[in-house]
Amino acid sequence: EAQVTQNPRYLITVTGKKLTVTCSQNMNHEYMSWYRQDPGLGLRQIYYSMNVEVTDKGDVPEGYKVSRKEKRNFPLILESPSPNQTSLYFCASSRDRRELFFGEGSRLTVL
Amino acid sequence: QKEVEQNSGPLSVPEGAIASLNCTYSDRGSQSFFWYRQYSGKSPELIMFIYSNGDKEDGRFTAQLNKASQYVSLLIRDSQPSDSATYLCAAFGGNYQLIWGAGTKLIIKP
Numbered sequence: 001e002a003q004v005t006q007n008p009r010y011l012i013t014v015t016g017k018k019l020t021v022t023c024s025q026n027m028n029h030e031y032m033s034w035y036r037q038d039p040g041l042g043l044r045q046i047y048y049s050m051n052v053e054v055t056d057k058g059d060v061p062e063g064y065k066v067s068r069k070e071k072r073n074f075p076l077i078l079e080s081p082s083p084n085q086t087s088l089y090f091c092a093s094s095r096d097r098r099e100l101f102f103g104e105g106s107r108l109t110v111l
Numbered sequence: 112q113k114e115v116e117q118n119s120g121p122l123s124v125p126e127g128a129i130a131s132l133n134c135t136y137s138d139r140g141s142q143s144f145f146w147y148r149q150y151s152g153k154s155p156e157l158i159m160f161i162y163s164n165g166d167k168e169d170g171r172f173t174a175q176l177n178k179a180s181q182y183v184s185l186l187i188r189d190s191q192p193s194d195s196a197t198y199l200c201a202a203f204g205g206n207y208q209l210i211w212g213a214g215t216k217l218i219i220k221p
Contacts, residue, residue, distance in 0.1 A: 040119065040213060041213060042199065042211045042212060042213035042214055043155070043199065043211040044211075045208065045209075048208070058208075090154055090155070097203070097207060097208065097209070098143060098145060098160070098203050098209065099145070099157050099160065100147075100155075100157065100209070102154035102155050102156070103154060104153070104154055105153075105154050
């Protein structure tokens with residue numbers, strides 16, 4: 001089954017404790033992207049990757065890091081999380097950057 | 112700042128009626144437009160896309176595009192309670208990235 005898998009789905013952490021949200025896709029897509037979704041603000045792109053070892057900033061990259069060492073994986077790293085990073089996070093992949101396949105989402109709370 | 116604007120709603124429509132969702136965009140370089148549906152607590156899923164001016168129909172859904180007016184709409188005929196969701200409009204911009212609207216919440220009342 002074609003899918004994008006994110007983990008963890010739910011996480012409560014404390015300010016400053018580094019965390020990684022993993023994302024993996026099995027569709028051989030070159031394009032992958034991370035979004036955060038906050039009430040009233042819609043989807044905002046954090047980082048995206050056009051291919052292995054190619055990443056670029058989206059609209060809200062501050063406080064986040066990504067890497068793309070393998071085509072299928074695109075982890076999101078929060079080096080020192082802060083409460084304003086409490087949000088719902090989605091990973092997505094695509095063959096053409098337009099028709100996106102989303103993971104189920106990761107709800108992060110930073111205390 | 113390139114933007115996609117949607118009325119946040121909620122838009123309440125009786126079951127069986129036509130739901131009309133609207134979206135405007137500012138980037139004249141946008142060539143293709145997408146409607147994603149997002150159920151509460153779930154991830155967005157693509158339901159329609161349109162590249163050319165005019166109408167595109169797929170089952171009960173019709174997407175309409177007017178590039179001169181920079182306007183995109185989604186019509187849902189014979190609305191069902193299962194259509195209740197937030198509908199996200201997105202434009203594929205000149206920077207080769209999707210630009211997202213904040214979404215319109217649609218409620219279909221039985």
